[in-house]
Amino acid sequence: xxxxxxxxxxxxxxxxxxxxxxxxxxxxxxxxxxxxxxxxxxxxxxxxxxxxxxxxxxxxxxxxxxxxxxxxxxxxxxxxxxxxxxxxxxxxxxxxxxxxxxxxxxxxxxxxxxxxxxxxxxxxxxxxxxxxxxxxxxxxxxxxxxxxxxxxxxxxxxx
Numbered sequence: 323x324x325x326x327x328x329x330x331x332x333x334x335x336x337x338x339x340x341x342x343x344x345x346x347x348x349x350x351x352x353x354x355x356x357x358x359x360x361x362x363x364x365x366x367x368x369x370x371x372x373x374x375x376x377x378x379x380x381x382x383x384x385x386x387x388x389x390x391x392x393x394x395x396x397x398x399x400x401x402x403x404x405x406x407x408x409x410x411x412x413x414x415x416x417x418x419x420x421x422x423x424x425x426x427x428x429x430x431x432x433x434x435x436x437x438x439x440x441x442x443x444x445x446x447x448x449x450x451x452x453x454x455x456x457x458x459x460x461x462x463x464x465x466x467x468x469x470x471x472x473x474x475x476x477x478x479x480x481x
Contacts, residue, residue: 323378328445329371335440336367339454343435346458347428354415354428362411362432363439366404369441373400388426401440408436431461 324332344359376397381387382440406473434457441450 323471324371324375332371332442332445332447333364333367335447335450336363336439339363339438339450340440342454342458343431343438346461348432351426352431354432358432362408362435362444366408366436366439367443369404370401370440373397374444376400383424401444404436404440405433408433429459431457439449 340360340363343363344354344356347359347448348355374397377390377394378387381390412432415425415429415432417424434453436452438454438457441447441453
């Protein structure tokens with residue numbers, strides 16, 4: 323069973339990583355910014371920790387925990403359902419009008435932020451940190467490339 327200190331530490335890591343991802347979205351004026359990313363990553367971490375702790379909580383005796391783990395993988399469904407729940411949240415962000423789709427990248431960022439939260443929640447905080455740095459870097463670099471392409475197209479040199 324995870325100690326209280328371990329759970330709080332994982333929650334704080336998820337919060338911080340969510341803020342880092344959300345900061346990038348906030349700085350470019352997107353709908354889902356720091357607060358959303360922070361809540362998504364920390365919520366995913368909390369649900370992941372619940373999934374990890376559940377077999378220990380429902381076991382009537384510590385000696386039976388191994389058997390519960392071996393016979394029942396239902397507690398892993400808690401983690402799996404994070405993906406489904408975040409899919410609904412992301413669907414609410416995406417808007418389609420006649421010309422184009424808006425919010426698709428933001429919805430994908432919310433989905434990735436949940437994955438970061440799961441990583442933090444199950445204790446893979448180093449991988450969560452590396453993934454966060456990669457995601458924020460890719461978002462920043464691709465935004466610069468996209469802005470440069472748009473500027474070239476507006477100036478007529480991209481034709």
